[in-house]
Amino acid sequence: MGDRRRPVDKARRAALDVLTAVRTDDAYANLVLPQVLRKHGLTGRDAALATELSSGAIRMHGLYDAVIDASLTKPRLQPEVRDVLRLGTHQLLSMRVPDHAAISTSVDLVRATVGQGPAGLVNAVLRSISRRDLAGWVEEVAPDRVEDPHGHLAVARSHPRWVVEELAQALTGTLGDDDELDALLEADNAPPRVTLVARPGQASVEELEEAGGTRTGRSPYAVTLAGGDPSGVPAVAEGRAGVQDEGSQVVALALADAPVEGRDERWLDLCAGPGGKAALLAALAAQRGAVLVANERQPHRAALVASALRRAPEGSAHVLAGDGMRPAWVPGTFDRVLVDAPCSGLGALRRRPESRWRRTPQDVEELVGIQQVLLDSALESVRPGGVVVYATCSPVVAETSDVVRAVLDRRDDTDEVDRFQLWPHRDGTDAMFAATLRRRA
Numbered sequence: 001m002g003d004r005r006r007p008v009d010k011a012r013r014a015a016l017d018v019l020t021a022v023r024t025d026d027a028y029a030n031l032v033l034p035q036v037l038r039k040h041g042l043t044g045r046d047a048a049l050a051t052e053l054s055s056g057a058i059r060m061h062g063l064y065d066a067v068i069d070a071s072l073t074k075p076r077l078q079p080e081v082r083d084v085l086r087l088g089t090h091q092l093l094s095m096r097v098p099d100h101a102a103i104s105t106s107v108d109l110v111r112a113t114v115g116q117g118p119a120g121l122v123n124a125v126l127r128s129i130s131r132r133d134l135a136g137w138v139e140e141v142a143p144d145r146v147e148d149p150h151g152h153l154a155v156a157r158s159h160p161r162w163v164v165e166e167l168a169q170a171l172t173g174t175l176g177d178d179d180e181l182d183a184l185l186e187a188d189n190a191p192p193r194v195t196l197v198a199r200p201g202q203a204s205v206e207e208l209e210e211a212g213g214t215r216t217g218r219s220p221y222a223v224t225l226a227g228g229d230p231s232g233v234p235a236v237a238e239g240r241a242g243v244q245d246e247g248s249q250v251v252a253l254a255l256a257d258a259p260v261e262g263r264d265e266r267w268l269d270l271c272a273g274p275g276g277k278a279a280l281l282a283a284l285a286a287q288r289g290a291v292l293v294a295n296e297r298q299p300h301r302a303a304l305v306a307s308a309l310r311r312a313p314e315g316s317a318h319v320l321a322g323d324g325m326r327p328a329w330v331p332g333t334f335d336r337v338l339v340d341a342p343c344s345g346l347g348a349l350r351r352r353p354e355s356r357w358r359r360t361p362q363d364v365e366e367l368v369g370i371q372q373v374l375l376d377s378a379l380e381s382v383r384p385g386g387v388v389v390y391a392t393c394s395p396v397v398a399e400t401s402d403v404v405r406a407v408l409d410r411r412d413d414t415d416e417v418d419r420f421q422l423w424p425h426r427d428g429t430d431a432m433f434a435a436t437l438r439r440r441a
């Protein structure tokens with residue numbers, strides 16, 4: 001058992017603070033983590049350890065809770081103690097931390113944060129968990145893979161069952177089978193590499209390569225970083241380049257590169273916050289003599305858009321804080337419109353460890369109505385002959401193909417000209433969906 005006098009390891013203490021904030025304050029792990037790292041003065045390897053511990057324990061808690069519950073002799077567990085056990089379980093089953101270190105640091109942690117009372121329980125539960133490896137525990141606690149494939153994958157890959165079912169449905173119609181579904185769920189559990197965008201006219205990919213980036217292939221403006229802090233790259237620090245998933249870059253390019261008939265001067269990003277795609281679109285628009293209007297309903301997010309656009313050439317972009325469902329502009333004003341709709345985000349689970357546990361099927365139902373109105377509004381905003389790209393960072397059929405079909409079914413002036421669905425396990429990107437629609441001339 002841990003030594004009573006030993007100081008608590010700072011990285012583990014910081015990781016527990018993140019779990020606590022996510023559990024009690026509904027915090028977002030990726031937003032609270034930098035504050036917690038600062039509070040504990042963690043940098044370098046310690047910061048990386050705290051990040052891995054907290055993200056992994058949150059992401060995998062569906063599986064870890066099943067393992068913890070199977071190792072308890074009494075069913076009741078204080079939430080604070082469960083958080084310590086989740087962190088300990090992550091070290092035992094998914095990290096190369098020696099068992100004795102994972103167990104003794106967890107005992108120290110619970111003693112320092114909750115008290116002496118649960119120290120024996122934490123020691124006993126983690127000892128019991130350490131007797132099997134991850135595969136052994138999956139076999140023990142998950143439903144049989146043949147009898148209940150989705151139930152098995154939900155536990156083995158730590159996703160809510162309804163999310164597994166939505167993703168399975170989204171993969172069906174592509175090449176989807178259970179092995180592919182497994183590959184997708186596994187990809188959701190691996191933190192993505194940092195991808196940068198060199199905004200054209202402001203930074204070059206060569207400059208980012210010199211700073212250690214590697215070209216990717218789908219977006220001509222993208223590089224990935226093997227590690228390190230992206231804000232250490234001068235072009236990023238100066239706002240000429242940014243951190244942006246390659247899938248998001250591909251969506252912005254789908255809008256910029258779609259053929260339009262006639263005038264090509266006015267571009268609109270209807271749902272622009274926090275402004276990643278708007279920054280790339282503004283750079284492209286400036287090169288082509290066009291102007292981007294970046295609209296966002298929430299004023300504080302519109303401020304983020306303005307900040308993302310601070311390096312856009314003078315006069316190439318304007319920010320509006322308005323409701324895209326009730327536009328302030330005259331119908332048919334724009335030549336190109338992006339509607340990157342608010343969505344469940346189930347295509348970006350790699351970067352948001354807690355989101356799979358927060359989202360509900362009701363969220364999807366509510367979002368679908370908003371998505372349809374926004375897409376209709378985008379089609380009203382574009383002139384005949386112009387293009388609209390409807391995009392989501394979700395592959396869920398109700399939010400993607402079904403929205404496009406519902407809106408096109410009630411209009412007789414619009415054709416779908418292209419669509420794609422990207423996947424983390426196939427493309428190394430978030431699961432971005434995009435459909436390109438054209439108003440008939």
Ligand SMILES: C[S@@+](CC[C@H](N)C(=O)[O-])C[C@H]1O[C@@H](n2cnc3c(N)ncnc32)[C@H](O)[C@@H]1O
Nearest residue numbers: 271272273274275276277297323324325340342
């Ligand atoms: C998926 S995010 C857009 C991401 C953004 N395109 C980017 O690349 O950074 C959707 C955005 O739509 C905004 N939004 C939601 N409802 C809206 C509405 N009715 N009008 C305009 N924006 C809205 C949300 O506040 C959110 O910032």
